[in-house]
Amino acid sequence: MAHAFTADDWPIAACIHGFPTATRDGIPAADAPAEFWAKQFRHLTAEGFRHVELADGWIKPALLSAERRTELLETVAAAGLAVPAVHIARASVIDPVDGEANLAYHHASVDAVAELGAGVYSTGLHRPFTDGQRAALWFWAAQGPVDPNDDRETWDLAVARLREIARHAADRGLTMALELYEDTYLGNADNAMRLVEAIGMDHVGLNPDVGNLIRLQRPVEDWREAYAKTLPHANYWHLKNYTRDEDGAGNFLTSVPSTMRDGLINYRQVIELALEVGYSGVFTMEQYGGDSIGVCGENARYTRGVLSTLID
Known part of the structure; x- marks a missing residue:
């Protein structure tokens, strides 16, 4: 079948989890001189990247x-x-405290992302970390x-506010992707599909980051089933992997980050499935811990190698 790109030119972006959020003098990244930014981006180009996902955990474009x-x-x-793409996280529009303020922040972010020339507005229903x-x-x-x-009022509010952001995104020429994330209304494959279908707009799809689910140190849905359900709705994609071990009785569950090749998810199989169902979006490499940028570079090379076996 025909594909949107070749293995060599398919856009594979790096996340910026490995970027420091402040200079050594304590100046926040948003206020730092451009030379500080340039130094971070050089790490990505040294790993062979030609694309980068900006995320508001590093710099908030709207601000x-x-x-x-x-x-x-x-x-x-x-x-x-x-x-x-730009990823906006931990600004849930149904946050019981900051939901309305977060909605306004999303609208400002849509305009800022459009001004940056990105094509994808990636977000979700993540909330800020707890103290634990x-x-x-x-x-x-x-x-x-x-x-x-089972709270219909909150569910309807999520649908209405995400649809409002989606309309704004469409007006600015942006695709909108909603990221799978535990314990939210995007916290499993079925709910994620239901939410996208309830929003009901063609330019709104899923960021099927099943890695966010298989890392949980509790029983989780099978990654094969989760991808089979969500990939047909995908328009943007964070890829990362974790090793996972459990004893079968629920008494022992643990997970730690890994390369894409070495973790629980078989990405060779998943990428093949993605192409079969027509995925044509960006692959964005994500990684937590250690040399995040270096692992993302290794994962990008792995991904291009897999693509080379699947694309004529």
């Missing part, structure tokens, strides 16, 4: 002045990179916030 957004984009371009998550070695080992089950 930058127009001049600094231009400076950021110029710095990215000078490093030989392009920005296909911040204290844990791996934040997913502690319980985070939970969207209320």
Whole structure:
């Protein structure tokens, strides 16, 4: 079958989890000189990346002045990179405290992302970490916030507010992707599909980051089933992997980050399935812990190798 790209030119982006959020002098990344930004981007180009996903955990584009957004984009371009997507996290529009403020922040972010020239607005229903998550070695080992089950009013609010953001995104020429994330209304494959279908807009799809689910140190849905359900709805994709071990009785469950090749998910199989169902979006490499940038580079080379076996 025909594909959107070749193995060599398929856009594979790096996440920026490995970027420091402040200079050594304590200046936040958003306020740091462009030279600080350039230094970070050079690490990505050294790993062979031509694309980078900007995320608001590093710099919030909506809070930058127009001049600094231009400076950021110029710095990215000078490093030989392009920005296909921006990811906005931990700003749930149904947060019981900050939901309305987060909605306004999303609207400002849509405009900023459009000005950066990105094509994808990636977000979800993540909420800020709890104290327990911040204290844990791996934040997913502690319980985070939970969207209320069987609460039709909150569900309807999520649909309405996400649809409102989606309309704005469409007006600015952006695709919108909603990321799978534990204990939210995007916390399993069935709920994620139901939410996208309830929003009911063609440019709104899923970011099927099943890695967010298989890392949980509790029983989880089978990754094969989760991908089989969500990939047909995917328009953007975070890829990462974890090793996982359990005793079968639920008395022992553990997970730690791994390369894409070595973790629980067989990405050779999953990428083949994605192409079979017509996936044509960006692959974004994600990694927590250690040399995140280096592992993302290794994962990108692995992904291109897999693509080379699947694309004529």
